[in-house]
Amino acid sequence: MRELARRxxxxxxxxxxxxxxxASVAGAEAAGADSGGKPVPKVxxxxxxxxxxxxxxxxxxxxxxxxxxxxxxxxxxxxKPEVDAIADVSTQQFGNKDSNNYSIAEYRRLTAAVDRALxxxxxxxxxxxTDTMExxxxxxxxxxxxxxxxxxxxxxxxxxxxGSDAPANLYxxxxxxxxxxxxxxxxxxxLNDQVQAAREVxxxxxxxxxTFNSGASGQLGxxxxxxxxxxxxxxxxxxxxxxxxxxxxxxxxxxxxLPRVEIAYSYQxxxxxxxxxxxxxxxxxxxxxxxxxxxxxxxxxxxxxDAVKNGVLFAxxxxxxxxxxxxxHTDGVIGAQDLTPQKARLLLLLSLTKTxxxxxxxxxxxxxxxxxxxxxxx
Numbered sequence: 127m128r129e130l131a132r133r134x135x136x137x138x139x140x141x142x143x144x145x146x147x148x149a150s151v152a153g154a155e156a157a158g159a160d161s162g163g164k165p166v167p168k169v170x171x172x173x174x175x176x177x178x179x180x181x182x183x184x185x186x187x188x189x190x191x192x193x194x195x196x197x198x199x200x201x202x203x204x205x206k207p208e209v210d211a212i213a214d215v216s217t218q219q220f221g222n223k224d225s226n227n228y229s230i231a232e233y234r235r236l237t238a239a240v241d242r243a244l245x246x247x248x249x250x251x252x253x254x255x256t257d258t259m260e261x262x263x264x265x266x267x268x269x270x271x272x273x274x275x276x277x278x279x280x281x282x283x284x285x286x287x288x289g290s291d292a293p294a295n296l297y298x299x300x301x302x303x304x305x306x307x308x309x310x311x312x313x314x315x316x317l318n319d320q321v322q323a324a325r326e327v328x329x330x331x332x333x334x335x336x337t338f339n340s341g342a343s344g345q346l347g348x349x350x351x352x353x354x355x356x357x358x359x360x361x362x363x364x365x366x367x368x369x370x371x372x373x374x375x376x377x378x379x380x381x382x383x384l385p386r387v388e389i390a391y392s393y394q395x396x397x398x399x400x401x402x403x404x405x406x407x408x409x410x411x412x413x414x415x416x417x418x419x420x421x422x423x424x425x426x427x428x429x430x431x432d433a434v435k436n437g438v439l440f441a442x443x444x445x446x447x448x449x450x451x452x453x454x455h456t457d458g459v460i461g462a463q464d465l466t467p468q469k470a471r472l473l474l475l476l477s478l479t480k481t482x483x484x485x486x487x488x489x490x491x492x493x494x495x496x497x498x499x500x501x502x503x504x
Contacts, residue, residue, distance in 0.1 A: 173198025
């Protein structure tokens, strides 16, 4: 019955989007409302640390704190009894450190932890630091095999300060996950009452609580206390229930050693030494964060051409944070479309786990990297 309910939720969302209406929450409409004896959804909260688990020096030390100190079980317990009305929550401590301190190998293990949890739970919430949350989110979006809801959340202020955004963000993330509304959306991010798609979301401010947005694409929706409103969906929901919903990147079938992919930043009169150093150090791929629509300096261009001759594959992205770098089929250089450099790096890395065929990787950048809605022909 739960599986039927999940599919019905997604069907309702798609119909609402097609009609230009707003989808309202199904299932747990009101937090704290009497469930009438019916079981609430099972949500696993996996903690990785970050500011949300931070401990401040004083109650007003908004920037003076140690991240990754509180266990995730403590965070969830602080939300009781209210959270019990919307979800049956279990916790797992995957790690407890700054998001910058995680390796790609640990990302891989996190994917496995999320997929294991989703075999028995209805949804997963991952708490993590905001500095690289967009990378955590996109990695999980590309690698988690289950289509059940996966929601990332964190905080810009530690749990222990006056006016912390942490408790509300965690509660709302659990609420969103338990609702089932983002089934087949892939991974989403929930902070500041806003729901963002993993592919588009980016951190835009070092300190403000409204730091996350999705650029020109816009947010997916909002969580307003008892109401979850979704105004749009990622294009992959059109494949819900089909094998084609899954990405090619099943890490359980991937070798132990993952490719090395780096990012080289372009600027006025940038030298080619960074590209050469990465290539000489054994990088399998390099993303250039270029000016405008992917431009690089003459020195970087020369170094890139030399690296391509030695088998290094490049993705060309823009440092602007908005707009696309379209693919022009230059040998060894793939247009990253509108992916940010850090997300283009993850897609290139995962692509290189499967193949070195440029045509296949170009196809993945043009489809997975730039998924678009397709209107069926009548």
